[in-house]
Amino acid sequence: MNHFEFQTVPHIISQTGAANHVGQTIALHYPAARHVLLVTDAGFLKTGLMQAAIDNIRAQQIEVSVFSDVVADPPEAVVLAAASQAHILGIDLVVGFGGGSSMDVAKLIAILTGNEQELSSMYGIGNIKGQRLPLIQIPTTAGTGSEATPIAIVTTGETSKMGVVAPQLYADIAILDAQLTLGLPVAVSAATGIDAMVHAIEAFTTKHKKNPMSDMLAKQALQLLWNNIRTVCREPQNLAARQAMLLGAFLAGQSFANAPCAAVHALAYPIGGIFHVPHGLSNSLVLPAVLRFNASAAHPHYAELAAIIAPHEQGSSEAKSSALINALEQLTGELGIATRLQQVGIKESDLDKITTDAMLQTRLLGNNPREVTWQQARAIYAEVL
């Protein structure tokens, strides 16, 4: 067996309603905390779902401020404004409360506050020097798994994104509370759920860092996500299915944090960056075509995952792998989300540009089970145009 390392969040609370008690959790584990910053976006703030948490923190005699200027695919300017606000307020604990965008910004606020290092020197892997403020993450989408990863993605230019990846970005506590996800629109539940499934699949087939811990988590994640994604779309108020999706997304996050994602994410990036398509949907659009491309190299691994998603197929490894890909393709159709690039405004004449952009994602492409050339990436996009 290859040597491996595995890191994760040390403290997980998976309990419906747990976010309402976050003040008690803070008081218990961080008795010195005096001023907490909740980081979210305006859309989630408007749901009112954060109020019980705010009241509970105040009830512990801890001051609360809210930063709600996060936007999807957060630009660098938002991160810097948030960190400067946190510094001025004298924040001593940060809570990310939202989807991947809010949690990513929360990570960077926690590291930038009271730290001399510039954000611009943190991009890449392992470039953070200092320590961060205590950090609690509370996801409100069951998708990115950001509450379990040491990654923060920032939009740096007009259309380009960069990642900060460093062990300091693992949260101290992750709270999984399905009550927060009850109001998610169906299209968001579907796309973010598929994002989480992609994390599990890409972790299980990653080229260099595949390891037994990530494999175990990826399989458990895929089982939970596959078994519940239709239910949360059909019955948005089903709390048990919502909690299962949150746990599935978290386990997938733990998995890919240690066995990184690959070509599905690489090809999804320019779709999100240039055309502002939500992260989960961008992944979903290219998923079946990338898996079909990878199958010649990855079919033994896909066949193992087919036992979860397409157990009826009992043929060869290739047949099981095809059954997995077909089942995933059928799922995206059933969930009613876009399945063709043209549905999100991408034209044939855009393909060269997005292909060139995708090829820049060398951090991700290097993990793919099969090498991808520019021509092959373009052919994948053309297949789903």
Ligand SMILES: NC(=O)c1ccc[n+]([C@@H]2O[C@H](COP(=O)([O-])OP(=O)(O)OC[C@H]3O[C@@H](n4cnc5c(N)ncnc54)[C@H](O)[C@@H]3O)[C@@H](O)[C@H]2O)c1
């Ligand atoms: N850090 C990581 O490991 C990691 C991994 C993958 C993606 N990402 C990043 O995460 C971001 C995408 O995150 P996301 O898909 O969770 O979406 P998001 O955080 O951008 O939120 C999407 C929308 O959903 C709304 N929303 C969130 N929770 C809601 C709720 N409970 N009820 C109603 N509306 C709600 C938000 O207001 C927002 O409008 C991207 O920036 C992506 O690059 C990070």
Ligand SMILES: [Fe+2]
């Ligand atoms: Fe993702």
